[in-house]
Amino acid sequence: MIPNSDETIFALSSGALPAGVAVVRLSGPATFSVLRILVGELPKSRFAALRSIRSRDGRLLDTGLVVNFPNPASFTGEDCAEIHLHGGKAVVAALLSELESFEGCRIAEAGEFSRRAFENGKLDLVEIEGLADLLAAETEMQRRLAAEQSFGRLSAVYEAWRERLLHARAMIEAELDFSDEGDIPGAVSDRVWPDLGALAEEVRKQLEAERAGEIIRDGFKVVIAGSPNVGKSSLLNALADREIAIVTEYAGTTRDILHCELDLDGFAVHLFDTAGIRETDEPVEQEGIRRALGKMAEADLILHLKDASAAAGSVDLAYDGDVPVITIGTKTDLRNDSSPKQTYDLMISSVQRAGMEELRQAILRKVRQKTDVMSLAIPSRIRQRQHLRDVLTNVEEAIKNVHIGLELRAEYLRRASDSLGRITGKIDVEAMLGKIFSDFCVGK
């Protein structure tokens, strides 16, 4: 999709109908002429005023607030307007069909308003991605991470790096240009290397924080594992506070991976209940166990459940990966003198809801350990991280290859700043624009 900004686009930009108020947004060259026909005299720019909204044949469609934003000081950079009308399905449908009847006016595609904002230099790609995340944010930490990106703080970091690289290249160019004349002592470019070393360190720090960004954006993965019947499904249900998994006294009930999402103090935590690990000849159960082991390998944390009431302690699960494990004794309400004397990190009873708060706090401590970063201006997408890695590699090459000549070292720096340009969308972006904007809803 290459946007054609000769066309005026419109869409319902507010949420599902019916609602108290619906906001229809317009952007493009015909915005104000269309608006004048619908509402008469336009209010003062950027001020809301109540207007009757009429079809061209004089039917009263609704009354509502109208705001207009002349270009370039608008979200898209074009002439924009918002009509706030009553949020009834028929009311909105009447206005949208009236708008569609105007020459050069059409309903917007998903993300088209944001795409026009990008094309007109109102937002860069990092801000656009942040905006998409902001709209999708469900937890407080997801909102804060997205806000850093959508309000331009992360872009400012990348822009400052790009300027330092440009400065370094300019210094090197100067030395190359004047080196024949013998009046430059040859040490001009030497002054840039310490700053580039510092820059490489800053990029490295951002990359170290990448896992934190990923966990905040995509969630912290916790896998509940252990032998059959130790109470895994019961724990999932207790933590989620609803029936997600079927709980029975028969071993091997959970064969596939069940999942729920929790909001722990603003962090998104994905909880997975897996098939009990045991020796079995039953093919469906075997497949469940295979998937359980796979899920454990990609987890951020494993809750290893053991039945603390059973006379014979449950068989240990054979896990020797490097994912952190919390060992949990279950069914404490059934414990008696013959119960195992083993110690556990935590003890719970899902039936009595005992130990749940301690467990939530223990999970939260692990989440915080992995997301302990100074600032939330960190990359949260694979795309951004890949380009950052290229930045780092090229700056490192430029610094360490002291014998290859200044021209080649400057070439590495050019590549590094190109990679930064790709993150913010200043260069080479056409290929991925379609993908990025299609993640938006219509009306944004």
Ligand code: GDP
């Ligand atoms: P899973 O196979 O590990 O998922 O175990 P389930 O959650 O299906 O539980 C197996 C059996 O143990 C069921 O009969 C549960 O009702 C019972 N159970 C699980 N947790 C508790 C608990 O905290 N106390 C008691 N008394 N029974 C429990």
